[in-house]
Amino acid sequence: MAKLANIAEVPVGTSLCEGWKPVKRVRKFPTHIVVFLAPAVLIYTVFMIYPMLSSLWLSLLNRIPGEGTGFVGLQNYVTLLTSEHWAPRFWNAFRNNVVFFVIHMLVQNPVALALAVMLHSRIRGAVVYRTVIFTPAILSVVLAGFAWRMVLNPVWGVSYTILDFFGMGDLDRPWLGLEETALVTLSLISVWQNVGIPMVLFLAALVRIPDELVEAARVDGANSWRVFRHVQLPLIMPSVAIVAVLTFVGNFNAFDLIYATQGSLAGPNFSTDIMGTFFFRTFFGFQLQPGDPHMGATVAGMMFLIILTGVLLYLFGWQRRMERIEY
Amino acid sequence: MALAEATRPRIAGGRNWTWWRGALVHAALLAYSALAIFPVLLVLVNSFKTRRAIFANPYSLPTAETFDLVGYRTLAQHANFPLYFLNSLIVTAGALFLILLVSSMAAHALAEYEFRGNTLMSLYLAIGIMVPIRLGTVGLLNLISSLKLVDTLWALILVYTAQGIPLAVFVLTQHMRQLPRELKDAARIDGASEYRIYRLILPLARPALGTVAAISLLPIWNDLWFALILAPSERTKTVILGTQVFLGQFVNDWNAVLAALSLSIVPAVVLYVIFSRQLIRGLMAGSIK
Numbered sequence: 001m002a003k004l005a006n007i008a009e010v011p012v013g014t015s016l017c018e019g020w021k022p023v024k025r026v027r028k029f030p031t032h033i034v035v036f037l038a039p040a041v042l043i044y045t046v047f048m049i050y051p052m053l054s055s056l057w058l059s060l061l062n063r064i065p066g067e068g069t070g071f072v073g074l075q076n077y078v079t080l081l082t083s084e085h086w087a088p089r090f091w092n093a094f095r096n097n098v099v100f101f102v103i104h105m106l107v108q109n110p111v112a113l114a115l116a117v118m119l120h121s122r123i124r125g126a127v128v129y130r131t132v133i134f135t136p137a138i139l140s141v142v143l144a145g146f147a148w149r150m151v152l153n154p155v156w157g158v159s160y161t162i163l164d165f166f167g168m169g170d171l172d173r174p175w176l177g178l179e180e181t182a183l184v185t186l187s188l189i190s191v192w193q194n195v196g197i198p199m200v201l202f203l204a205a206l207v208r209i210p211d212e213l214v215e216a217a218r219v220d221g222a223n224s225w226r227v228f229r230h231v232q233l234p235l236i237m238p239s240v241a242i243v244a245v246l247t248f249v250g251n252f253n254a255f256d257l258i259y260a261t262q263g264s265l266a267g268p269n270f271s272t273d274i275m276g277t278f279f280f281r282t283f284f285g286f287q288l289q290p291g292d293p294h295m296g297a298t299v300a301g302m303m304f305l306i307i308l309t310g311v312l313l314y315l316f317g318w319q320r321r322m323e324r325i326e327y
Numbered sequence: 328m329a330l331a332e333a334t335r336p337r338i339a340g341g342r343n344w345t346w347w348r349g350a351l352v353h354a355a356l357l358a359y360s361a362l363a364i365f366p367v368l369l370v371l372v373n374s375f376k377t378r379r380a381i382f383a384n385p386y387s388l389p390t391a392e393t394f395d396l397v398g399y400r401t402l403a404q405h406a407n408f409p410l411y412f413l414n415s416l417i418v419t420a421g422a423l424f425l426i427l428l429v430s431s432m433a434a435h436a437l438a439e440y441e442f443r444g445n446t447l448m449s450l451y452l453a454i455g456i457m458v459p460i461r462l463g464t465v466g467l468l469n470l471i472s473s474l475k476l477v478d479t480l481w482a483l484i485l486v487y488t489a490q491g492i493p494l495a496v497f498v499l500t501q502h503m504r505q506l507p508r509e510l511k512d513a514a515r516i517d518g519a520s521e522y523r524i525y526r527l528i529l530p531l532a533r534p535a536l537g538t539v540a541a542i543s544l545l546p547i548w549n550d551l552w553f554a555l556i557l558a559p560s561e562r563t564k565t566v567i568l569g570t571q572v573f574l575g576q577f578v579n580d581w582n583a584v585l586a587a588l589s590l591s592i593v594p595a596v597v598l599y600v601i602f603s604r605q606l607i608r609g610l611m612a613g614s615i616k
Contacts, residue, residue, distance in 0.1 A: 036432045039433075041452070043429060047485050047489035051463035051464075051465075054465075055467075057466075111359075123352050129356045138595050140570075142570060143592055148366055192362070256552065259551070260551070304462045
């Protein structure tokens with residue numbers, strides 16, 4: 001809002017108005033600009049920016065014995081990262097979240113890229129394939145998670161029949177029920193659901209590469225792999241970077257899938273606990289532990305720091321080194 | 328002859344190899360499509376079968392003998408799904424309308440007028456593209472309860488609107504910058520007010536509005552987090568939350584669970600069949616900055 005007030009402070013008829021291309025003659029206070037901007041800025045500020053700032057502020061407060069609630073500086077963060085009660089849970093959730101993210105980077109994005117390259121190879125029926133492969137992405141995470149929970153449920157036996165068909169019946173296990181496999185299984189369900197989105201982004205980048213570039217390489221005798229490796233891949237690097245940062249933000253903010261399939265306790269034995277479920281439990285409480293808004297805000301503050309680090313690394317590290325490609 | 332050969336794009340390897348490669352690509356895409364659609368089909372098909380048939384032949388279509396709607400009957404008795412659908416519809420339509428209205432106004436201001444703070448305002452509104460609104464949940468719940476909006480659909484509409492504004496303003500501003508000047512200048516010469524000009528260019532921005540609607544729709548319809556936190560009462564449950572609660576309660580009633588899953592998948596799939604082109608085009612356009 002401060003920015004809007006500035007407009008009013010500028011003396012009428014100064015350089016401010018010089019820049020207005022359409023109406024040079026207007027010299028009065030630009031009410032219409034304020035009217036156009038106000039609703040969006042108001043809703044956005046009140047329901048997004050203010051809650052975020054107030055949440056960060058709450059993470060700096062806590063109950064002080066004898067004084068009620070007061071300012072404690074970074075004490076909550078220190079408690080979260082080092083105390084016997086909080087630290088193991090926090091680091092467990094953080095580690096699991098890193099695994100969750102790494103699996104997305106190693107499986108989701110390469111598979112998405114491979115699918116995009118295949119769809120781009122002028123194959124018949126590409127639109128049908130694209131539509132079908134994208135379908136899981138339109139479903140709620142709740143539905144996707146629960147559908148897979150049914151499929152993987154040993155009681156139903158669907159997963160055994162399928163594995164047995166491929167001669168891998170020995171591999172059948174209650175994947176979501178075992179501590180060692182639950183997290184990887186959930187990550188792969190998430191990959192299954194979301195792979196369509198990076199696929200479409202890669203496809204958009206591939207479509208924009210002029211045919212002449214690819215054809216020139218082919219004429220020079222390059223095979224498909226070399227065309228991909230030396231022509232297409234370097235040209236779609238900006239999209240690869242965007243997909244990486246989107247994956248990062250999405251993964252460190254994830255919650256629904258774990259909550260829907262494993263509940264807020266993120267079982268078995270917290271083996272699928274990630275930052276989102278940890279935040280939910282801390283804020284609302286669970287079993288005998290009461291909810292704690294200040295520690296909840298602190299967990300959200302840590303998530304904010306993690307996401308911000310990722311975004312800044314992208315903006316200042318990766319994007320700066322990459323040139324804008326103009327065709 | 329040699330020249331004609333060289334200008335044809337696919338020459339490496341000859342005809343036989345090209346055929347093989349095509350077959351391989353088809354095989355890979357078919358396999359992945361099967362994987363993508365299989366759990367969804369399995370749930371849909373089995374929701375129409377008797378409990379015995381679900382376990383005996385999970386892969387067969389329902390026959391006259393095995394056809395059974397018992398799951399849907401349980402659903403009708405124990406959960407108020409028509410109300411959940413109505414809630415989801417109101418919330419999604421309301422938020423979508425507000426997003427399109429306020430974002431197109433803001434985008435018009437940012438694209439049309441050069442005023443001090445224009446760039447800063449654009450950057451301010453863009454923060455929300457990268458920083459998820461979910462991180463402000465603690466503050467948001469405090470705010471919503473002090474506004475006495477807990478367990479109302481308004482809470483969800485306003486929060487989803489705030490969540491959708493950043494990307495909507497970004498996409499619409501990009502598009503509106505490219506609209507031709509002549510039309511607006513001509514209208515100004517005719518004495519049209521600035522508000523009239525906004526209404527004049529709104530139809531021209533229709534493709535971008537479609538894009539924004541397509542990419543904003545699904546996250547709102549499918550959201551569980553805010554539905555769970557801001558409006559969990561029976562009266563205000565959305566479809567996704569209602570399904571989630573129902574699934575938790577009826578976890579061992581396979582007929583009911585499969586029916587609930589199928590019922591909640593249907594609207595998303597119907598919307599997708601209608602809007603898949605806009606949605607995918609929208610995602611593609613959104614990625615090209």
